[in-house]
Amino acid sequence: MASNIDERIAKEREKLEQLKRQKRAQEAREKKRKDAINKDRWMKIGIIFETKFQAVSQLTPRRTKAENDIEFAPLTEFISILAGDMGIVNKLNDMLTTQKQNNPDV
Secondary structure, eight states: OOHHHHHHHHHHHHHHHHHHHHHHHHHHHHHHHHHHHHHHHHHHHHHHHHHHOOOGOOOOOOOSSSHHHTTHHHHHHHHHHHHOOOOHHHHHHHHHHHHHHHHHOO
């Protein structure tokens, strides 16, 4: 009888472990999906930004974070100035809200 109970406990533990593995796999797939969406968004934003502010095409990615911080410092400062202008930020938010309302399926 004890052996039967031990077997059932072992089977239930295995089921639990399998469920945990499935959950981790699902979470990993979801993270990968979201990362792909974010990467696509960042790429599109970058392309749009570069078409409007062509000077940023002079920037060259560097090997280290420190080098990139230096290379991209003027762009970071420029974007900080834009972000600090609440009129511009509010205009962008309004435009995005209007776009979503006019195109709910997109």
